[in-house]
Amino acid sequence: MTSQAPKTPWWNDRANRAILYQVAVVGLVVLAGWYLISNTLANLAARNIATGFDFLTREAGFAIGETPIDFDPADSYAKALLIGLLNTVIVAVLGVILSTLIGTIVGIARLSGNWLVARIATVYVEILRNIPVLLQLLFWYALITEALPEPGDAFQPLEGVFLSNRGLKYPTPDWGGLEWLVLAALILGIVLAFLLSRWARLRQAATGQTFPSLRLGLALILAWPLLIWLLIGAPTAFDAPMLDGFDFTGGHSVSPEFVALLTGLTLYTASFIAEIVRSGILAVAPGQTEAALALGLKRGQVLRLVVMPQALRVIIPPLTSQFLNLTKNSSLAVAIGYPDLVSVGNTTINQTGQAIEGVAILMAVYLIVSLAISAFMNWYDKKTALVSR
């Protein structure tokens, strides 16, 4: 053999081949997509099935059980879908908050030195995460509708609060249209208290001086709305629910479907979050805790100041997945009659027959909601990441 290597043909060149494969893959994907779309359109046309999104502006003609904003059957399909989306978002946001709280508590409880507390937490996790969530939803819904009395014999735990198989009815303040002022003051108070505690923390880090931010923050949250309430004349009128014919009118109500869905999703997801929190805490070296205790920090302070900030880095990525799961699992609402996006979407698809367009809308909306949650959690993850110096 001569020492000179034979010239490799271009198709045997590693770089050229890589490019060739990539072009082929892209080509196949595009071809497959084009094939599916053109095939679908051709089949739809062949069967005289109408296509397009025109149906969105047509009158819906059906009623929806729970409407966060006013909805009339004369409104459009687009508005009906919006109501469905709002219902989904409400249940998802509340579910995420509640399941994080419960999950964190249960996760910490599993590591508790108290034998009974740790065992109860273990039993909770092992039971709830091992039963399909759909069955849990059906269980909670059956429990609520079967166990609670009819509106005529409703439980009345507090004056004006009624609990029956039509849901929980409670009075709402009726302060001549100024209720929103007090609510706005409350939100402002919470924001101010948050800013105050942040300022206090920064000051303590810089100067070592402590500041009673907890007490002052609480005062801000409570006193500020109270002042506004006094300013608008200290009204005490309430719009209380009254039994009228079949059901209660007046006040506000929470439906059995909503409670069953929220309870089921929250408790199910919390069992996973508990395990994530536990794994996060165990990932922090025990030496950290021992060192913090040796420095004289209290148990609560060790958890809050030393363990949790480090555990969060391990916790957040899997936590994001759980939030996404909860949001997507909320589509199981169709099984128990909560009018979420899928439920309203299904009705829309069936009334209009626009299955492909309808499913495309549903998928796009879930994708957007899920990507928004991931984007937020990724931002938070970056924020809590360990800054190496």
Place this chain on the structure above:
Amino acid sequence: MKRTAFWAALAIACGIGVAMPAQAGTTFDAVKARGILNCGVHTGLAGFGAPDDKGEWAGLDVDVCRAVAAAMFGDAKKVKYVPLTTQQRFTALQSGEIDMLSRNTTVTSQRDTELGMNFGPFNFYDGQGFLISKKLSKVKSAKDLKGATICVLPGTTTELNLTDYFRANKMNFKPVVIEKQDELAAAFFAGRCDAITSDSSQLASIRSAQAPKPEDYTLLPDLISKEPFAPAVRHGDDQWFDLVKWSVYAMFEAEEKGVGSANIDSLKGGSDPTIKRLLGETPGLGKALGVNEDWAYQIVKQVGNYGESFDRNVGANSKLKLPRGLNSLWNQGGLMYSPPVR
């Protein structure tokens, strides 16, 4: 190794894609070649489409599937039943998953046109009613349901009629919408709703099959809609549509002529020209439809005429005990009428 797996997967994916247009061919030929009829039915509605105590599908709508199979293959058993919810039924038909839909489906102009379906002869005339508990003794008519919570199946004409009725009478109501009928009925019987609304035949079926005590529940006298049911096929194959249509008409015609499963053999060799055509003794009809000449004979022999099917499934001999009413033959005060089978 990995690369081989990738190409294999891609080849399979392409194979599935290419296989799809095959079903866009004519339904008639596809059914004939397959040797079995894919018929969309209810997931379980006693009297119309539900498995009986032996696990065999039975019901008025199921009998239409059986009649078409009897005409096509000479064997009423050559049916694969595909249970569908209200929300799946049209997509299943449009996509070719089923050859025909026989599932107490109300005919509307929108379904006939935009959804790309053709409806055969009406095989049941119904109307929408309300079922309430007898405890609500003050409620005498649907007009007394102001402010009530009402259980309703989603994606049905029922849901729209309900809304229209309350809007027309300026009354408000709260819907509880659950996809599965069993769950919906369970919620109603647990007291979650004051009333449950559906086609009155369906309410009778729910009451007899699911109520803890059927005698505690009553149907309100009002019917708020017209609900004519018919089997459906998708657009694009007129030969198939004709076969479904005439299979149902043959059942009407047989009843009108007094031809039933019990006496059909004894009528062979008679002189009545209509019966001779029905029995296939005068050839021509089968060839025109593309099936055997004894197609109508097989329907009546194996499934029975319309009257037999009605009595067995929803009428006097069934649990539902629905009166014939509008579903009597045209010459007995009803609406059931077959064009001449000739």
